[in-house]
Amino acid sequence: MLTVKMSVNGKPVSAELEDRTLLVQLLRENLRLTGTHIGCDTSQCGACVVHVNGVSVKSCTLLAVQADGAEVTTIEGLAKNGVLHPMQQAFMDNHGLQCGFCTPGMVMSALDIVKRNGSAVDEATVRKELEGNICRCTGYHNIVKSVQAGAKSMGG
Amino acid sequence: MAENGVGASVRRKEDNRFLIGKGNYTDDITIAGQTHAVFLRSPHAHATINSIDTIAASAAPGVVAIFTGDDLAADGIGPLICGVTVTSDDGQPHRAPVHPALAQGKVNYVGDHVAVVIAESLSQAKDAAELVEVDYGVLPAVTNTATAADEGQTQIHEVAPGNLCFNWPFGDKAAVEEVFTAAHKVSSLELINNRMVTNPMEPRAAIADYNAGTEEITLHLTTQNPHVHRLVLSAFNQLAPEHKLRVVGPDVGGGFGAKIFIYAEELVVGWACRKVNRPVKWTADRTEAFLSDAHGRDHVSTAEMAMDENGKFLALRVMTRANLGAYLSTFGTMVPSYLYAFLLAGQYSTPLIYSEVKAVFTNTAPVDASRGAGRPEATFLLERLVDVCAADMGLDPVEIRRRNFIPVEAFPYQTPVVQCYDSGDYHAALDKALVLANYGSFAARAEEAKSRGKRRGIGLSSYVEACGIAPSAAVGQLGGGVGLWESAQVRFNPTGNVQVFTGTHSHGQGHETTFAQLVTEQLGVPFGNIEVIHGDTAKTQFGMGTYGSRSLAVGGVAISKACEKLIAKGKKIAAHALEAAEGDIEFADGNFTVAGTDKAMSIEAVAFNAYVPHSYPEGLEPGFDENAFFDPLNFSFPAGTHICEVEVDPDTGEVEIIKYSAVDDFGKLINPMIVAGQVHGGIAHGVGQALLEGCRYDSEGQLITASYMDYAMPRADNLPSFDIDYAPTDPPDNPLGVKGCGEAGAIGAPPAVINAIVNALGVKHIDMPATPETVWRAAQSV
Numbered sequence: 001m002l003t004v005k006m007s008v009n010g011k012p013v014s015a016e017l018e019d020r021t022l023l024v025q026l027l028r029e030n031l032r033l034t035g036t037h038i039g040c041d042t043s044q045c046g047a048c049v050v051h052v053n054g055v056s057v058k059s060c061t062l063l064a065v066q067a068d069g070a071e072v073t074t075i076e077g078l079a080k081n082g083v084l085h086p087m088q089q090a091f092m093d094n095h096g097l098q099c100g101f102c103t104p105g106m107v108m109s110a111l112d113i114v115k116r117n118g119s120a121v122d123e124a125t126v127r128k129e130l131e132g133n134i135c136r137c138t139g140y141h142n143i144v145k146s147v148q149a150g151a152k153s154m155g156g
Numbered sequence: 157m158a159e160n161g162v163g164a165s166v167r168r169k170e171d172n173r174f175l176i177g178k179g180n181y182t183d184d185i186t187i188a189g190q191t192h193a194v195f196l197r198s199p200h201a202h203a204t205i206n207s208i209d210t211i212a213a214s215a216a217p218g219v220v221a222i223f224t225g226d227d228l229a230a231d232g233i234g235p236l237i238c239g240v241t242v243t244s245d246d247g248q249p250h251r252a253p254v255h256p257a258l259a260q261g262k263v264n265y266v267g268d269h270v271a272v273v274i275a276e277s278l279s280q281a282k283d284a285a286e287l288v289e290v291d292y293g294v295l296p297a298v299t300n301t302a303t304a305a306d307e308g309q310t311q312i313h314e315v316a317p318g319n320l321c322f323n324w325p326f327g328d329k330a331a332v333e334e335v336f337t338a339a340h341k342v343s344s345l346e347l348i349n350n351r352m353v354t355n356p357m358e359p360r361a362a363i364a365d366y367n368a369g370t371e372e373i374t375l376h377l378t379t380q381n382p383h384v385h386r387l388v389l390s391a392f393n394q395l396a397p398e399h400k401l402r403v404v405g406p407d408v409g410g411g412f413g414a415k416i417f418i419y420a421e422e423l424v425v426g427w428a429c430r431k432v433n434r435p436v437k438w439t440a441d442r443t444e445a446f447l448s449d450a451h452g453r454d455h456v457s458t459a460e461m462a463m464d465e466n467g468k469f470l471a472l473r474v475m476t477r478a479n480l481g482a483y484l485s486t487f488g489t490m491v492p493s494y495l496y497a498f499l500l501a502g503q504y505s506t507p508l509i510y511s512e513v514k515a516v517f518t519n520t521a522p523v524d525a526s527r528g529a530g531r532p533e534a535t536f537l538l539e540r541l542v543d544v545c546a547a548d549m550g551l552d553p554v555e556i557r558r559r560n561f562i563p564v565e566a567f568p569y570q571t572p573v574v575q576c577y578d579s580g581d582y583h584a585a586l587d588k589a590l591v592l593a594n595y596g597s598f599a600a601r602a603e604e605a606k607s608r609g610k611r612r613g614i615g616l617s618s619y620v621e622a623c624g625i626a627p628s629a630a631v632g633q634l635g636g637g638v639g640l641w642e643s644a645q646v647r648f649n650p651t652g653n654v655q656v657f658t659g660t661h662s663h664g665q666g667h668e669t670t671f672a673q674l675v676t677e678q679l680g681v682p683f684g685n686i687e688v689i690h691g692d693t694a695k696t697q698f699g700m701g702t703y704g705s706r707s708l709a710v711g712g713v714a715i716s717k718a719c720e721k722l723i724a725k726g727k728k729i730a731a732h733a734l735e736a737a738e739g740d741i742e743f744a745d746g747n748f749t750v751a752g753t754d755k756a757m758s759i760e761a762v763a764f765n766a767y768v769p770h771s772y773p774e775g776l777e778p779g780f781d782e783n784a785f786f787d788p789l790n791f792s793f794p795a796g797t798h799i800c801e802v803e804v805d806p807d808t809g810e811v812e813i814i815k816y817s818a819v820d821d822f823g824k825l826i827n828p829m830i831v832a833g834q835v836h837g838g839i840a841h842g843v844g845q846a847l848l849e850g851c852r853y854d855s856e857g858q859l860i861t862a863s864y865m866d867y868a869m870p871r872a873d874n875l876p877s878f879d880i881d882y883a884p885t886d887p888p889d890n891p892l893g894v895k896g897c898g899e900a901g902a903i904g905a906p907p908a909v910i911n912a913i914v915n916a917l918g919v920k921h922i923d924m925p926a927t928p929e930t931v932w933r934a935a936q937s938v
């Protein structure tokens with residue numbers, strides 16, 4: 001057992017964990033932040049993407065202890081005072097989600113894509129960059145549109 | 157049109173909770189005191205179980221209980237069932253081997269359920285499962301669809317000699333034979349329909365809780381049809397009486413068929429929670445999903461078309477071997493029979509069709525419905541064959557289709573394979589698709605690609621499908637064990653807001669929005685005051701669930717019928733209150749008015765009056781709450797033409813989809829934004845089948861594609877954006893004028909993609925998935 005401390009969505013948290021606990025388990029089971037999902041066991045699907053110190057990370061592939069001392073943001077940390085983040089709003093406006101299972105990971109990855117590629121990111125780049133996030137419902141058409149629209153509104 | 161009513165692309169009500177991480181999927185549910193279940197699965201495809209030793213495992217830390225098939229049998233917990241009977245050519249019903257939820261003496265596929273370990277934590281359950289010792293007597297495995305029923309193969313089930321589940325001929329064999337003998341030309345094709353793993357992104361899960369006080373089991377499940385689960389688990393598996401079993405399908409992360417069926421894990425977890433008197437939770441990891449979700453497709457077929465000198469289709473003959481896996485899944489028998497052979501007419505007026513389906517058992521996971529279910533198999537076969545016919549006759553693929561389409565004036569059109577299409581205009585969809593795809597200028601684009609060393613191809617697929625499943629009487633005649641109506645309850649609360657209870661289940665389709673649009677349109681209540689509730693047997697009266705693109709075409713009509721009843725009752729209440737004759741009351745835009753006057757009463761005021769009936773029509777029941785059941789008159793027949801343009805790199809075999817155009821007939825659209833999303837997703841699923849997805853077992857029955865590293869799912873960079881449009885017709889057999897749209901893309905896409913690749917390469921055929929290796933080999937062969 002070991003003690004892990006970090007900030008999650010701006011709040012300090014501390015937990016006693018088995019060494020093998022994954023970050024996604026800490027989030028889902030200990031903190032009950034169930035917006036972060038588990039869709040695979042080979043680090044392929046991206047349903048579990050969160051931000052660790054501002055960088056998108058597959059939380060199924062990181063031990064919780066590796067995030068010790070870090071600032072973690074999950075899907076639950078994006079909306080402020082009941083107002084959706086522009087990227088969340090873009091997904092709603094562009095029907096970028098159906099069953100919603102891949103959605104938290106998609107949104108968290110999208111923010112990282114915008115951060116690295118700017119608000120005018122083109123379709124081909126978005127498609128390339130979303131390679132680590134699988135969606136079975138949407139055919140990606142509207143996810144790509146959402147990411148571009150969200151990027152645009154984030155850019156002002 | 158009401159604001160946010162029919163035809164508006166209203167933003168979805170369900171999105172907010174998903175976007176802020178507040179969805180409530182089965183694995184998100186935690187019940188105080190819960191235990192965790194892990195299933196011990198067979199590592200062998202085919203083996204006897206000589207013994208199971210659980211002594212060491214039972215003593216492992218945290219273990220609460222370990223159960224095997226004997227424990228289930230001792231409690232009389234029944235085997236899993238298949239709900240549809242197909243009569244074999246010997247006049248006997250299909251062969252149905254016993255399908256125990258936990259193995260009894262024998263395992264028949266890798267992933268088959270041997271025991272369940274229940275422990276305080278998931279990791280303890282996993283650790284303990286490794287300590288269970290099973291002594292297997294390994295037997296040779298049968299995995300090949302084409303040869304499973306051949307002589308000399310290992311027998312899997314005693315009740316199914318030759319590994320044959322059924323041999324099901326349909327049509328007039330001799331008449332077809334005669335036409336073939338005399339025909340000007342016969343074109344033929346051998347093809348497979350590749351096995352797929354459905355792969356909704358949320359893995360299956362179940363959490364069961366037994367209340368010793370009320371003696372009720374509550375089972376939260378990843379289900380597309382909670383009431384069907386409850387019915388089968390009660391009536392056939394003896395889990396609990398129906399009134400003591402509550403099944404809830406909370407938010408479900410995609411289904412596509414895979415979550416229709418009643419699975420072993422669900423039954424076992426439901427039973428075990430009473431046994432250990434603690435909540436029991438199980439969630440599949442992705443490997444388990446690959447091993448134990450019902451798979452889809454897996455056909456090997458020969459198709460032949462007889463034509464006259466003008467390329468007119470005279471007769472079609474189809475011989476298919478369909479793999480049903482090791483056991484029959486809930487609807488396994490129906491998929492390669494009624495949902496397949498009855499679609500073989502396609503959009504064509506082929507007068508004679510004969511098909512023979514041999515369904516076989518193999519040592520692989522059970523096979524059942526997967527997005528499209530039988531119809532993609534029929535469509536792929538037919539639309540590939542039509543292109544071969546075109547090539548053999550020296551006709552353009554467009555021209556041969558035009559010559560054989562059922563003309564618009566022939567509707568309703570009785571096909572030779574049971575289905576009677578109620579509406580369609582196949583030329584209109586084709587014409588529109590050709591424009592959308594710039595078909596006319598393709599040659600120039602092909603030239604240009606050639607100058608870059610690439611090969612362009614264009615392919616089309618004109619599909620029709622039968623969904624909106626289905627008229628109960630038809631289902632009964634065909635051997636189905638259920639009625640396929642749908643139910644709805646529309647309840648006004650005294651304060652005027654509305655709760656709509658539907659027996660369908662939404663797992664991505666956006667029913668909470670679409671159904672609210674129907675109600676706002678019909679009753680004039682503001683969209684924001686309408687809440688759609690589904691997925692809980694304790695809340696909704698009954699329902700058959702969501703599959704076969706039936707929710708709007710069947711469930712939507714039930715809602716509309718309930719609304720009609722409310723309007724009829726409201727007229728009586730308004731007449732009394734407004735002191736007018738009932739016959740003089742009109743209803744529009746949420747108001748009851750006395751014809752020709754300005755006397756009016758809102759539907760909300762009527763509702764209030766119905767709950768506070770101080771002054772009220774004599775003899776009328778209080779309350780403003782109606783339910784309705786709707787049994788469809790016919791299937792729904794969406795159709796359309798999809799056109800795919802690809803560029804093939806002959807040096808690498810890589811295929812790029814340059815443009816994908818789809819023109820579909822879904823009748824009237826309630827929410828065009830949602831419909832487009834369904835089309836996009838369906839096309840991606842179909843492109844996945846065509847280019848990427850292939851489920852493979854090796855000859856020993858090991859699943860060699862059991863993760864996303866080995867099974868290629870379509871990803872964003874495998875696909876283009878899609879160009880879609882509609883060519884609607886009005887289906888007379890549907891009261892709302894709607895057709896299903898959820899599966900069309902998965903049905904239309906595979907042949908469009910493969911026809912394009914075949915066109916690019918100038919070969920006769922290429923099997924799916926057309927991976928770079930397959931395409932490269934084909935490119936080298938010409």
Ligand code: FES
Nearest residue numbers: 039040045046060
């Ligand atoms: S759950 Fe992390 S990548 Fe799939």
Ligand code: FES
Nearest residue numbers: 098099102135137
């Ligand atoms: S919305 Fe269902 S998996 Fe993406």
